[in-house]
Amino acid sequence: MRVRLSKDSLADLKAIASWIHQDNPARAASFSAELEQCCATLADQPRRFQLVRRVRGEDIRKRTHGHYLIFYRIAATQVDVLRIIHSARDWRTELGL
DSSP, rough: EEEEHHHHHHHHHHHHHHHHTTTTTHHHHHHHHHHHHHHHHTTGGGGSEEEEEEEETTEEEEETTTTTEHHHOOOOOEEEEEEETTTTTOHHHHHTT
């Protein structure tokens, strides 16, 4: 199974890196890489993380990395990463739930 990052999740990654870059440019790059690697590992056992909600017949799941929440759904042949949101934010509103 492969992992695909949505346009929204790529925009989230860019915003996270930009935010961290303000204080620590080196950490911005390494943390962004960590988040991407965390997403990539979803291919191994995508059902192992918490089911958040069923939306329009699809299960939305989340996994954490530090203070960030990675939201995804499992399709027939791939895992679609939908968003990457800081846990302090109102993720339900961000996801439109």
